[in-house]
Amino acid sequence: MLFNSLEFFIFLPIVFSLYWLIGNKRIKQQNLLIAFSSYVFYGWWDWRFLFLILFSSLVDYTIGQKLNAEDKPSKRKVLLWTSICVNLGFLGFFKYYNFFVDSLVDSFTFFGGQLSINTLNIILPVGISFYTFQTLSYTIDVYNRKLEPTKDFLAFMAFVSFFPQLVAGPIERATNLLPQFHEKREFVYKNAVDGLRQALWGLFKKVVIADNCATYANMIFNNQYEYSGSTLLLGAFFFAFQIYGDFSGYSDIAIGISRLFGFNLKRNFAFPYFSRDIAEFWRRWHISLSTWFRDYLYIPLGGSRGGTKMKIRNTFIIFIVSGFWHGANWTFVVWGVLNAIYFLPLLLLKKNRVNTNLVAEGRYLPTMKEFFQMLFTFFITLVAWVFFRADNVTNAFVYVRDMLSGSLFTKPEIVPITVLGLVAIFITVEWLGRSGEYAIQKIDFINKPLRWGFYMLLIILMFVYTGEQQEFIYFQF
Template structure:
């Protein structure tokens, strides 16, 4: 079920009313209700994958119990690795089996041997990369002693399958989200209003910005060989807008929807395209995944508290795995490695924490130096996004090469002027809300009439310019 679908427009208010007016007294019945509707939400795509998430949840629940009661370190590690191997095994089977089989065949061909790879004709379960990482964080944290084991089966299953963030995050840690299923929530107007603002802003970013950009981006990437250099540059830039509007729009809707039910999810984006260097960008982009890799891979490898050579190795490992997490294609691995190359000079010069504050703090506009830094960071990001968007490494290389070899101008197929105007408005609002978030910026309007005019205006824009073709969110494929 898509957030930008008619089904969800009917589903959400129905669930909201039942949650607050029918299941308001008993905590266990509320959690059981959330579990059922979360399974309904997930099963809307393909009910067969419900058995997969149920099995994964069962394994992690049992593994956590056994880790808690085990008397020996060997036994505790055994159940930890049972959880990790089960989750990564499912992920590897559904997402990466064909990639490894085809890569092995290509390697054999390069050395002069013939290999006929055996591939699996299976569908990638929606959101598998997200909920497997979420459940693994639980067993790892229990093993580390950072949280108590959960003994309530219903609460744990509801945590794993919580429908707002099930299929594309944020990737919530059990230590943050699971305790929220253990307390009775009371509806407050303030939290409901904040949730509604986030949903409205997220829908605007998805159906107005991302989906309109997608039309232009798809055409350029499909016909890049005959496009002008300007079109190709704009294709990369507008894909950057598309993926940010699409993914951060999903996160805003997810966080806002969770707030309607009294739950608080972590912020997943903090205006990343206003970053002054790549280290700052990765502190602001897909925060739930970046911090997951930091806490469960980068720091256990030694992080930066080791020799320079080992620190460089750690950075490349984390970024390469991050790229591979996104998809079974060499383009994603190159995208990850390229970002590691961007990040390394900052780490080696000790400048990776140089920009931890908000840009142009207590100022209306950035300085020329900050603007130059933002432009450079955005340009590097757009270059990397070409690999992320391209269907293959050769296509990405040819696309970038064509930017510099094709005529700069020509029969340029530029975006509609209305869409460009809306993008400019979007960027201005993002800039204004860079400190506290756009929803808090809207809330800060002193006069209620201004706030409501803002809401009505964006509802009108969504209906006038929104692409209501129920296009999937980009990160559903990951």
């Protein structure tokens, strides 16, 4: 069930009405409704995978209880690794089995040998990478005694399957979201309005920006050998705004809808394309995933506390694993390596925490230095996105080579003025609203008629410029 589908526009008001009719004094009944509705929402894709998410919930709930009752370090480690192996085992089987089989067969062929292993016709469960990491955070935090395990299985089920953020995040920590299922939720009109506003902006990002950019990004990437460097650059530009509009749009809708039910989710994007270096970009892009890897992988490995070799090793590990998390393709691994190469000089020179303030704070325009820093960071990010989007590594390298050839300075074969204009307007609104949690959060300063006129304009644009409906990109991860 897509957020931008007719089914969801019927589903959401029904669940919302029933939820508040139950009343906030009946927390268990509200949690039951959320869990049931979330399973309906998830089962809309394929009901068979409901057993997988239920089993994952049962495993981690049970292990959480046992960890709390066990004091012996060796037994606690066994319990922790049981959770890790079960969760990553399911993730590895469904997401990476065929990839490893194909890679092994190709390796034998490369060295002149023969190996016959059949791949399986496996359907990837939607959102498995997201809810797997969410349940793992619960077990790890209970193991580290940062969180008391819940005794309410219904609340835990609702936490794992919470439908607004179930299939594409944000990846919520148990320390933040789970306690909210034990507390009385109040309907606060101001928060609900703010949630609807953020959801509207997220829907605009998806329908108007991402889906329209996708049309041209797909056209150019799928026929890359037919176009000049300038057109290929345009294709990479369109994909950059497709993936940003698509993924941050989903996060905005998820966070906004959650507010309607009295829940607060963590911020997932903070205007990443206004970053002045790649370290700042990664503090602003997919924040829930980058901080997850930081806290549960990078820091346990030693982080940046050790010597130069350890810093280099840990940087490459974190980015390669992040790339591999995104998909079973060598393109994602190369994308991760490329970002590690970008990031490493800043880390070694201790400049990875230079740009922590808001860009052009208190000013309408950036300085020339800030402008060129943002332009350079966006460009190298653009090059990395080519590997993320390409079908294979060879096509990605050829795409970059041709994009940076002499034909980069020729007239593009494709110049979609309307879509470029929409992106330009979008960038302007994002820039003006960069001090908020999302671009139009602080629109209250405009008088009511103009404010409602702006909302209506967004809705009209969504109807007029509805592109070919695309699934959210991160559903495949």
